[in-house]
Amino acid sequence: MSYLELQHLNKSFEGVVAVQDINLSVDQGEFVSLLGPSGCGKTTTLRMIVGFESPDSGVVRLGGELMNDLPPHRRGMGMVFQMYALFPNMTAQGNISYGLRVAGLLRPEIEERVAEMLELVSLTEAAHKYPAELSGGQQQRVALARALAIRPRVLLLDEPLSALDAVVRVSLRQEIRRIQSALGITTVYVTHDQEEALSISDRVVVMQRGAIEQVGTPEEIYSRPMTNFVATFIGTVNQFNGVLEDSAQGRVVSEGMLINVLPVTDGQFNSGDLVTVLVRPESVHVSPLEEVTEAGKGNHARATLEGVTFLGPVTRLSLDRDGRTITADVSTQERGRFKRGQALRLSFSPEACQLMLSPTQHPERPNSNTA
Amino acid sequence: MNPAASWRSRIRGQWKDWLPVLPFLLVCLGFELLPLVFLLRGSFTDGQGQFTLDHYAKMGASVYARSFSNSIMLSGITGLTGTLLGTVIGYFIYRLRSSRWRESIIALSDVTSNFAGAPLAFAFVVVLGSSGVVTMAFQEYFGLKIYPTFSVYSFWGLVLAYTYFQLPLMVLLAIPTIAGLRPEWREASLSLGGSPTQYWRYIGLPILAPALIAGLLLLFANAFGAYATAYTLTGSRFSLVTLQIGFLLTGEVLRDPGAGEAMGVLTLILMGITIGLYQIAVRWARKWQP
């Protein structure tokens, strides 16, 4: 059931809208990420949850309880900050025990809980060190332990890994997820790094310009983006703008190219709609012309290999088909099969196509030349 | 090369390196170090050039002891009020929304922290003297006769005048220190359940403490060594260490040089300790606010 609820949250700063009608339900124990570019409102939303900003309108509820009028120090939420925010005049132990001391717990209980937390983040030997003596990763782990020590009802993290270097980031995010799972704490995690969000979240909330674009599991967000922004923000995608000629058959015509998509069954699209077909590069298969492939309902085209970009495990091919660029990913091991300037056959199945109403589709406006 | 020769050439080489700074060192020697040395020596010497502890024994006499206690009280009180008020004022200035106001007030503090000495003392007479502006105002509007119950020429008048230049000094020291308190610390404290008061008690004030102590020590030294303000305001009516020493110096003949030197040495010891502690406090402050 829903544990943390955001209803119709709105917030503006000096006339500039930061957050617009945000609605979200987070289940108990769920790990939800707020993902988006800077300025999209994700941090503002987080700060409204914890209480550092008050919404202009809208409601924050935790376990049914209204949070709006509660000051931050009475909400029982733990927060981890981007720049760690460890108190410099206290050791790791001092920092972790702070929330417990403030709550008036007794010494033995405090000591026990602190030891438990240090153990949890694998920093027992650093108990007596001051923040200045710890590395960035260590400081953030102390910050995490500090937030968890008070047994918060919700854990909030504001871009906790942005200040750390790449290697630490990957290992620490796994650790955060592991700890969160073990403790079962409802968590809201803000980040602009899609790999981070996709790899550790139960659900991802993609935001742009103060509004929610899409909420879904990482897989849904990636494979079935519902808006143009989500499709282009997450990973790379090929976009084919055109007209849905026949919705029942699933036929789209885009710049003289016929694309077979899955037949439209739910009435979302009608024949004649301006649509965009999205295909991920890894779904585009590439083969030399000589190779025989099965014909059929799949989509085939000829193209010339223009560019090759080495990305590590995957190599990205830029193919030119009549002036339009199509991106395909191949495993780097296969890379040797393709040469620049070579004529190649590309193909992708109808199942790999995601259909979306074209962003320029506007009821009041007459159709103009798109893409 | 045998060790003795190499040692000698090393000394010679080093010695030459120090030549260019010789003029400066000589001036320092002549006008900074030697005077203090001679002061020390003179305080233990009687009129005939014999060793004596008489001068220090004299310090117990009421006239000298009183001047020390007055100076310490004056410096302590203005140091304390200056530190506390200056920090609070600095805090509010720091929190001002308008940066134009903030910078103007800081500039004003910068300028007024130098307004000490005769002009300042005189200004206070204009304001709070027997026919001063504020004195008159109180009489006209509130029917209160401040003077002579509160006389600007008394101890408390001095406190008021000294505070005038102590306050902005502390304000200037406090603002960067308060600016060093990161807002995330306050937010982290709140998120952990700490009320704003608890934040100040466990985090804010402890982090500020070394800087505040440094400020207090500096203000104390500043006030203790002041002369012109007190001289202009009270003449020789009020007994302060600096005035007392000055009194012993004026006139063509030094009245009791030995006593003066003893006072000077004691003052230097006190100042030395104060400034020494100040340096320690500054280093301690830098630890938490790089």
Added chain:
Amino acid sequence: MRTRNPVGALTIGAFLTYMLVPILATYLFSVATRWDRSLLPEGLTLEWYRTAFADRWFGIVFQHSIILSAGTVIASIALIVPTAYWVHLRLPRGRALMDLLTTLPFAIPTVVLALGIIRLYARPPLMLARTPAVLILAYVIYTLPFMYRPIANSLEAIDLHRLTEASQSLGAAWSRTLSQVIIPNILPGIVSGSLLVFATIFAEFTLATLLVGARYKTFPMQLVYYTRRDGRIASAYSVISFTVAWLSSMVILWVTTLGTRQRGGPRAKTTAGHN
């Protein structure tokens, strides 16, 4: 969260009042005909200024103060700049000594310094004390912290060794290197230090009175004289004193925010100069 705090506004208001009232009162007093019977001046006049300027002593004491200030600045620069340069360049071990010597004056109250100097030099055969020259040297020591800090900061901010090596490799002797390469690069530090010293010495009373006294009257001494004789003339002197002080503060602030940001600047002066 940042609501307008009435306590804050009140506190700052009280602070500003406390700071400005004495100054404004002095300015007003200096142009008032009479102001000892009523809340506001009875009339306005420039008589006090005219009287002050007419007195021949005015020109004399003003001149004396300028000479002392300028003399101290020149002597300070001549002594400190080459020394600071040499220490930073060749005598790293001397740095600690320099720091000590230049912060020591903070711990020496002016009366004690005066006492020490007089006792040292007023004995035969060295009856040298009580001359303006001695006063200037005493002033140099007194303002050591104010002059050294900005210069040292400037020296630390530039790449001293490279500049010196480059200059020498191009054939310049020491004096050339110093005057044409180093000094132009640390000019902001020198200028702000000089302004500070100038303003401080111009308003300095204690050392002047005790070391030289009536033999070389200075502007502040004359001011004190008038505080006991004629408050109205004293106020005119005060106004001039205030004006010189805040003019130089403005120039210092202006210089330190120009071009290179000095880490010294207004905060280099931690104790007021002429208490």
